[in-house]
Amino acid sequence: MNMSPAATIPGARHATAQAGEIRLHYVSAGREGSPVLLLHGFPESWWAFRALISVLARSHRVFAVDLPGFGDSAAVPDTGLDSRAVAETLHEFLRALGVGPVHLLAQDISGGAAFRLAAVHPEAVASFTAVEAGLAGFGLEALADVAHGGSWHIGMLAAPGIPDLLLTGREVDLLAAWAYPSMTAVEGAVTSTDIAEFARTYSRPGGWNGAAGLYRSMLSEGAEIKALAASRPLAMPVLAVGAGGGPFTEQTFAPLATGSFTAVQLDSVGHYAAQEAPEALGAALLEFLSGVDG
DSSP: OBOOOSSOOTTOEEEEEEETTEEEEEEEEOSSSSEEEEEOOTTOOGGGGTTHHHHHTTTSEEEEEOOTTSTTSOOOOTTOOOHHHHHHHHHHHHHHHTOOSEEEEEEGGGHHHHHHHHHHOGGGEEEEEEESOOOTTTTGGGGGOGGGTOOHHHHHHHSTTHHHHHHTTOHHHIIIIIIHHHHOOSTTSSOHHHHHHHHHHHTSTTTTHHHHHHHHHHTTOHHHHHHHHHHSOBOSOEEEEESTTTTHHHHHHGGGBSSOEEEEEOTTOOSOHHHHOHHHHHHHHHHHHHHHHO
16 A cells, blocks of 8 residues: 655655554665665664665665554554564565565664564575674673663663653654764764654654564573574575674674675764665675675
8 A cells, every 4th residue: 555655765655565463664666676675773764774775776676664663664562572573574564565585684673583584484585684783692682781881772662661651752852862873973874854754753652662572572582593593594695784883793693694694894884874874885785685696
């Protein structure tokens, strides 16, 4: 179903698709080439790929989806969805679109759901790209350990009811005064207009539930992810892209790739690589995809 967007970019087509019980909003661009599915992180929506989409759409069909409970996708319950449920929803989304196998790109907190999708449904994934992403069971939980340099927001988001209690009416402040200034290195990469678009959807009723579910899942699924990685490693080509997090993404995914593995480091870039360095990220991704597609 087509829909009128709140924010858009030239050449983008906005629509929704029924993925199981959840209706997802997505943006597509490009008419030719192998399909690419982009999965955003936190605190983001599809808008995180506003510049990268145009780079990729020159030679690929691109789909950027709002994860369940994020952006303009349908809200999810207060408990959120764990990474397993998100992965299955994304699989249903691909079935609804009738595309695939896709080149899958995940950044930040979407990494767990993306890994599950690729591991459990390898026939749906032609290649796997992780951008500034980690996995529970492979060190990602340490980011919640505030006593050893972790971030306070993970435990806050994972606590039932607390995000709405503390963040309602403060969405712009959180994004503009803390999230983006603390984790970006490229000045001007994220503007006040971008902040307003992200805040628009986080400020809707239950707007934090999508993130809450993924962070709660991250803190509890380590053993399950490790078991899945041991039994169903990634056989498709894998690209790991590091930026502000340095080699963390490479160190996480290199042991899980049984096929070809490539690592790229984007220098002088913060955590939000797709927003801070879309041309550099796009160039690395296009080179990788060209090798996969032959």
